[in-house]
Structure formats: structure tokens, C-alpha cells
Amino acid sequence: MDFLRPTDWAGALAAKAAHPDAVPIAGGTDVMVELTFDRRRPDRLLDLSGIPELRRWETGERTVRLGAAVPYRAVLDHLAGPLPALALAARTVGSPQIRNRGSVGGNLGAASPAGDSHPALLAAGAEVEAASVRGTRRIPIDAFYTGVKRNALAPDELIRAIHIDRATGPQQFAKVGTRNAMVIAVCAFALALHPHTGTVRTGIGSAAPTPVRAPDAEDYLTGALAGAGLWEDPRPLPEAVRRRFAELAATACRPIDDVRGTARYRVHAVGVLARRTLDRTWDAYTKGLTPCA
Structure with a gap:
């Protein structure tokens, strides 16, 4: 196995162009597991850990640009x-x-359907900045996931950054696992209120071949909030609205049975998570709380 270790971004793109089969590695928390259990044996690894710009983030007036290798710890400490x-x-x-x-x-x-960040990125409406020696493009998060552990990157492209709008309303994320910590999600759900556009967005993980949104649930809740004037005059949501939103969120799932849970349980759990995250986000909105985690 060849180990490629560029020291700058231009070198990384050149290496990926010359060796499209090279598997990128930075933190190694996914790749090293596959190597250890012999699930993957690539001819080349492309080490990106020595490229400083990938560990930087920029907080603008409207968006956050998150370098591809910014660790979760930094998101917790600085970007909540x-x-x-x-x-x-x-x-x-x-x-x-x-x-x-x-x-x-x-x-x-x-691009695992069980990845914890995916529902939150879908709910926020993120864009993935992909780059190659041919240039740079942005891929809307809705178009990024193309299949089980597959994404829209071309063979010579690398992820450079993720662009995410700053929250303008409350957001929530919740997941179900077989224990409370250090666990792959049985299912996960994220909800973001976007009062500046009068819309809501969702994200579902580990309940379909790819991370997905629940468009019918989003459209229903958006219409219910607008129709009752609740964006301008926040009041408790009617029980029928909360129940219907949860039902529609569950219908967006296409799960399978596996060692972590059955398809039937996942559908039920997504409905429960959808209702809980709706209750929490709307309660925060009615109280005028800032959109912080």
C-alpha cells in the first residue's frame, strides 16, 4: 500500500488527480476501522492531516465555512x-x-446513512465544497448522497469545506441507539426552523439507504405554521399538527432490519423523534430563545 502525504492543498489535488483511486484519510476514524477489519484494502492512502487550511473555519455574517478536517470537538467548543x-x-x-x-x-x-452529522446538515441546508485540479464547485447537500456509502464526488475530487447557513431559528438533533454513548445510531432526526424564510427543514439518518429529508412533513408543517399565523404570533401547536408532522416524517423512511434494530422499530422511532424535536424547537421559538445548542 502506498502512502501519499502532501503538505499543501495544491499537492493534495495533484496527488488525487494522478491517483484517483487513492483513499483520503485525515482523522482516520472511519478508514482505519475498515482497514483493521480488512473490509477495505486500497492500493493508496492520501493523508490530508498535514494540510492546515482543512482544519480552519470562518464565521461570516450569514454562513459558516467549515474546513473538511475541522474536528467535532471544535464544532462543540466554538460553533454551537x-x-x-x-x-x-x-x-x-x-x-x-x-x-x-x-x-x-x-x-x-x-457517506454512511448512519453518520451523525448528515441529518443536521440536511436540516440546515448545507453545501459541500468539492475541488480538483479542474476547479471548485459546490454540491447542495440534498444532491450529495447518491447511494449506500456513495456520494457525488468525482474520482479526482476532494472535499475542501462545508458551507452552512448560520441558524436563524431553533434547531434540534436526536438519535436512538442501543446504549447512551459511543453507539451507531439506530435512527436519527434533525429539525431546523428557518423563520426568515418561513420554512422548516428536516434530516433523517439510518432509516433509508442514504440520509434523507421528510419533504411531506416539511411542507405540511410549513403550511400549518403560515396558515395559522404562528411565525408572527407564536402559540402552542395544536395536537393534531404535532401528530400529523410525526406521521409524515415516519413515512419518509425506507429502513431495513439489521443487528441494531428492525425496520418497523425504526419507522416508529423516527416518528417519536420527529415529535420530540418539534416540541423542543417550537417551545424555544415561542419563548424567543436564541438558536443555540
Whole structure:
């Protein structure tokens, strides 16, 4: 196995162009597991850990640009205000050691449907900055996941950064696991209120071949809030609205039975998580709380 270790971004792109089969590695929290259990044996690894710019983030007036190798620990410590759902998701990732090494960019590269960051990114409406020697492009998060552990990157592309709008309303993330910590999600759900546009967005993990949104649930809740004037005059949500939102969120799932849970349980659990996150986000909105994790 060849080990490629560029020291700057231009060198990384050149190495990926010359060796499209090279597997990127930074924190190694996904790749090293696959190597250890002999699930993957690539001819080349492309080590990105020596490229400083990938570990930087920039907080603008409207968006956050998150370098691909920024660890979850930094999201927790520094970005819980502008990115509350992502910070909540980061808190559930593995152990402190994993959070110190693992990154959102690595989660995206692996594209596992159970990745903890995916629901939060979908709910926030993120964009993935992909780059190659041919240039740079942004991929909307909705178009990024193309199949089980597959993404929209071209063979010569690397993830450079993730662009995420700063939260303008409350956000929540919740997941169900077989224990309370250091666990792969049985299912996960994120919800973000976007009062500046009068819309809501969702994200579901580990309940379909790819991370997905619940568009019918989003459209229903958006219509219910607008129709009752609740964005302008926040009041408790009617029970029928809360129940219907949860039902529609559950219908967006296409789960399977596996060692962590049955498909039937996942559908039920997503409905429960959808209702809980709705209750928490709307309660925060009615109280005028800032969108922090």
C-alpha cells in the first residue's frame, strides 16, 4: 500500500488527480476501522492531516465555512451558536478521543446513512465544497448522497469545506441507539426552523439507504405554521399538527432490519423523534430563545 502525504492543498489535488483511486484519510476514524477489519484494502492512502487550511473555519455574517478536517470537538467548543443542530450531533459522536479526530468532512466522505452529522446538515441546508485540479464547485447537500456509502464526488475530487447557513431559528438533533454513548445510531432526526424564510427543514439518518429529508412533513408543517399565523404570533401547536408532522416524517423512511434494530422499530422511532424535536424547537421559538445548542 502506498502512502501519499502532501503538505499543501495544491499537492493534495495533484496527488488525487494522478491517483484517483487513492483513499483520503485525515482523522482516520472511519478508514482505519475498515482497514483493521480488512473490509477495505486500497492500493493508496492520501493523508490530508498535514494540510492546515482543512482544519480552519470562518464565521461570516450569514454562513459558516467549515474546513473538511475541522474536528467535532471544535464544532462543540466554538460553533454551537451558529450551528446548533450540528453541535448537538457532534456531542453524540463516539468518545472524546473520536471527537478530537473525527470531522464532518470525513463523515461526508464515508457517506454512511448512519453518520451523525448528515441529518443536521440536511436540516440546515448545507453545501459541500468539492475541488480538483479542474476547479471548485459546490454540491447542495440534498444532491450529495447518491447511494449506500456513495456520494457525488468525482474520482479526482476532494472535499475542501462545508458551507452552512448560520441558524436563524431553533434547531434540534436526536438519535436512538442501543446504549447512551459511543453507539451507531439506530435512527436519527434533525429539525431546523428557518423563520426568515418561513420554512422548516428536516434530516433523517439510518432509516433509508442514504440520509434523507421528510419533504411531506416539511411542507405540511410549513403550511400549518403560515396558515395559522404562528411565525408572527407564536402559540402552542395544536395536537393534531404535532401528530400529523410525526406521521409524515415516519413515512419518509425506507429502513431495513439489521443487528441494531428492525425496520418497523425504526419507522416508529423516527416518528417519536420527529415529535420530540418539534416540541423542543417550537417551545424555544415561542419563548424567543436564541438558536443555540
